[in-house]
Structures are given as C-alpha cells and as structure tokens.
Amino acid sequence: MSTLVTGIGELVTNDPALGPGPLGIVEDAAVVVDGGRVAWVGTAARAPAADARLDVAGRAVVPGFVDSHTHLVFAGDRAAEFTARAAGVPYDGGGILDTVRATRAAGDSALRARLRARLAEMRAQGTTTVEIKSGYGLTTAEEARALRLAGEVTEETTFLGAHAVPPEFAGRTHEYVDLVTGAMLTACAPHARWIDVFCEPASPHAFDGDAARAVMAAGARAGLGLRVHAGQLAPGPGALLAVELGAASADHCTYLTDADVAALAEGETVATLLPGVEFSTRHPYPDARRLLDAGVTVALATDCNPGTSYTSSMPFCVALGVRELRMTPAEAVWAATAGGARALRRDDVGRLGPGARADLTVLDAPSFVHLAYRPGVPLARALDLPE
Ligand SMILES: N=CN[C@@H](CCC(=O)O)C(=O)O
Numbered sequence: 228m229s230t231l232v233t234g235i236g237e238l239v240t241n242d243p244a245l246g247p248g249p250l251g252i253v254e255d256a257a258v259v260v261d262g263g264r265v266a267w268v269g270t271a272a273r274a275p276a277a278d279a280r281l282d283v284a285g286r287a288v289v290p291g292f293v294d295s296h297t298h299l300v301f302a303g304d305r306a307a308e309f310t311a312r313a314a315g316v317p318y319d320g321g322g323i324l325d326t327v328r329a330t331r332a333a334g335d336s337a338l339r340a341r342l343r344a345r346l347a348e349m350r351a352q353g354t355t356t357v358e359i360k361s362g363y364g365l366t367t368a369e370e371a372r373a374l375r376l377a378g379e380v381t382e383e384t385t386f387l388g389a390h391a392v393p394p395e396f397a398g399r400t401h402e403y404v405d406l407v408t409g410a411m412l413t414a415c416a417p418h419a420r421w422i423d424v425f426c427e428p429a430s431p432h433a434f435d436g437d438a439a440r441a442v443m444a445a446g447a448r449a450g451l452g453l454r455v456h457a458g459q460l461a462p463g464p465g466a467l468l469a470v471e472l473g474a475a476s477a478d479h480c481t482y483l484t485d486a487d488v489a490a491l492a493e494g495e496t497v498a499t500l501l502p503g504v505e506f507s508t509r510h511p512y513p514d515a516r517r518l519l520d521a522g523v524t525v526a527l528a529t530d531c532n533p534g535t536s537y538t539s540s541m542p543f544c545v546a547l548g549v550r551e552l553r554m555t556p557a558e559a560v561w562a563a564t565a566g567g568a569r570a571l572r573r574d575d576v577g578r579l580g581p582g583a584r585a586d587l588t589v590l591d592a593p594s595f596v597h598l599a600y601r602p603g604v605p606l607a608r609a610l611d612l613p614e
C-alpha cells in the first residue's frame with residue numbers, strides 16, 4: 228500500500244540532487260512511500276496520488292537517525308560510578324567489569340526485555356537504525372548470546388569480545404586475545420556483521436595497538452567489517468590502525484594527533500564522535516570542526532552504554548555537536564543521519580530519496596535547526612507508516 232506523506236514544511240533528504248546544500252532541503256514537500264521504501268520525493272503541489280494520505284501539518288521531516296555505535300545488551304546500571312565521577316573519580320574503563328558481572332547473571336528474557344525497552348526509547352526519539360555491540364559477556368557463550376539477542380532487533384551487530392580483559396584472564400591479556408581471535412570469534416562471527424576493539428593503551432583494562440591489530444586482522448579473515456574504539460582517553464594507535472586496515476569507522480576520536488587527522492582525511496574511515504561520553508566523563512569534547520575542516524567524514528552516535536554515556540537520544544547528541552563540538556546545525560544533523568549511514572557502509576538509510584528505506588523522522592518544529600536550538604525538548608519521533 229502506498230502512502231502520501233504531505234504538509235512537510237521542511238524536508239531534509241541528504242540528497243543534493245533533490246534540493247540545495249548537503250542536506251538537500253525541499254520546502255513544502257511531500258514523500259510517497261510504498262512497500263517500506265521511498266517511491267517519490269518533491270514539492271507537495273506536484274505530488275502523485277497514493278492509497279493513503281498523512282498530513283504532518285507543516286512539521287519538518289528528517290531521515291531517521293542512524294545510531295552507529297551502541298552497547299545495548301547489558302544488565303544493571305552504574306549510577307554509583309557516575310556519581311563518583313561527578314565528585315572527581317576519573318573514568319578508566321574498569322567499570323566495564325561491573326556490567327559484565329551483572330550481564331552474565333541475567334537471564335535471556337530479562338536481557339531481551341531491557342534491550343527492547345531501550346530500542347523503543349530510541350525510536351520514540353527518532354532513531355530508526357541502530358548498531359549494537361556485544362562486549363559485556365567476555366566468554367565465548369556470553370558473547371555469542373549477546374550477539375544472538377542483538378541480531379533479533381538489528382542487522383548491524385558487532386562482536387566486541389575485546390572490550391576489556393575479564394577477571395579470569397587478569398594479567399594474561401595475550402591469552403585472552405588468543406581466545407577472542409580463536410574460539411570466541413569462531414562462535415560469534417556467524418552472528419556479527421562487524422568486529423570492534425577497545426584500543427586504548429592508556430587504560431589498564433583495554434588493549435594496545437598490537438592486540439587491536441591482531442583482533443582486527445582475525446575479524447577480517449572471518450569476513451567481518453572493522454570498527455575501532457580509538458583515542459577515547461588519550462592519543463593512541465587506534466585511528467591510524469583503522470585507516471591502515473580500511474575500517475568503516477574509528478569511534479570516539481577525542482584525542483587525535485595531526486597525523487591521525489591527516490590519515491582520516493585521506494582514507495575511507497569515518498570518524499564517529501560520541502559526545503554523550505564527554506558529557507558523562509568530563510573529558511574535553513572531540514573537535515568536530517578540526518576534522519570537518521580537514522575533510523574527514525564525521526558521524527555522531529550515542530554510544531548508549533551504562534558506563535560512559537547512558538543516553539539513547541540522538542537529538543541530545545546533535546545539540547552537543549553544535550554547542551560543544553563546533554558543528555553547524557546542518558553538519559550535526561547530517562552526521563547523525565547520513566554520517567551514521569556512511570559509518571555502517573549503508574546507502575539505503577540516512578537519506579530520503581527514491582529507493583531509500585522509508586525511515587521518516589518527524590519533528591514537532593518547522594526546521595531541523597530546532598534539534599539543537601531547543602535542546603532537551605522531545606521534538607523528534609520516528610513515523611509509523613503502513614507497509
Ligand atoms: N570505552 C569503551 N566502551 C564504552 C564504555 C563501556 C563502559 O564503560 O561500560 C564506550 O564506548 O565508551
């Protein structure tokens with residue numbers, strides 16, 4: 228069944244062929260969707276007929292947010308750690324193991340219910356595509372379980388066995404990396420599209436450049452795409468490694484050298500910025516302006532997780548992108564939609580042109596600018612349309 232969505236005061240298509248600027252804006256617009264895909268985009272006055280009609284009364288519509296970095300499969304929370312941090316205790320990644328304990332103790336149905344509740348929270352704020360990492364199991368069976376659960380709700384599943392060294396391998400990081408690149412990868416690869424590694428030599432709980440290279444090389448041999456947590460706590464080898472190995476995304480990028488920025492600008496790797504993390508950890512925010520001015524492709528994502536960024540809100544990240552990362556509203560909205568799609572190497576989401584998935588997010592506002600202009604106001608929701 229086709230549906231004509233009309234009365235769109237401002238439509239962000241992210242397709243410069245459809246309207247001015249990188250956002251490809253069409254004013255007084257309409258969209259026809261059919262079979263879950265966009266069939267037609269243009270001005271309302273020229274819209275073709277359709278089986279059904281939905282008038283959004285002058286509101287703005289943007290492509291559904293593409294949240295390309297989350298850790299949604301977990302139990303428990305770390306509000307006490309957050310409170311301690313507010314009193315000055317720094318983040319070093321050690322809290323990951325608290326969440327591992329809670330997650331291992333949780334049954335499938337409890338984990339599934341919490342995962343689905345978080346996804347519903349995201350959709351209610353305009354997110355329509357979500358990447359989900361494992362990483363709070365850290366045994367072969369637990370990592371495979373997390374990926375199976377994630378695979379029930381998204382195609383964008385990421386194996387993150389190399390998230391932290393679990394307590395049973397304390398002081399034996401090499402042996403744990405052997406497990407991650409061996410039996411654990413074999414069990415997890417069928418449930419994953421991507422592999423990721425927390426490359427952070429500054430953390431005693433994470434992995435150095437050699438370990439990260441071994442994990443990524445093994446993942447690539449198993450047919451997985453590559454992603455890296457890079458430069459979250461200090462400059463490190465992650466960003467250069469990401470570019471060298473052709474990773475789809477280097478995530479965090481809070482601490483980058485000039486050589487990192489130059490390499491990202493030359494390569495095919497998206498820099499995914501996660502400003503919810505710096506909001507929570509009180510580290511300095513990453514500098515999107517420096518990256519954009521150098522020609523790097525930038526994405527914004529929530530990094531929703533119980534330790535460093537317990538937000539499910541892409542609009543919150545867009546607002547931080549403008550206020551703290553020195554992005555324009557247009558750059559931030561592009562990064563949260565088309566940028567996320569690039570970070571997942573997808574061309575069917577993050578845009579609203581013919582052939583794209585019919586992921587329309589409607590704003591209770593006349594323009595996309597209001598996402599940053601009215602922070603904290605629940606303006607965005609994913610539109611439910613008949614198939
Ligand atoms: N830094 C590594 N992983 C998460 C944090 C996980 C946690 O602290 O539970 C992140 O992306 O920030």
Ligand SMILES: [Zn+2]
Nearest residue numbers: 296298456530
């Ligand atoms: Zn993360």
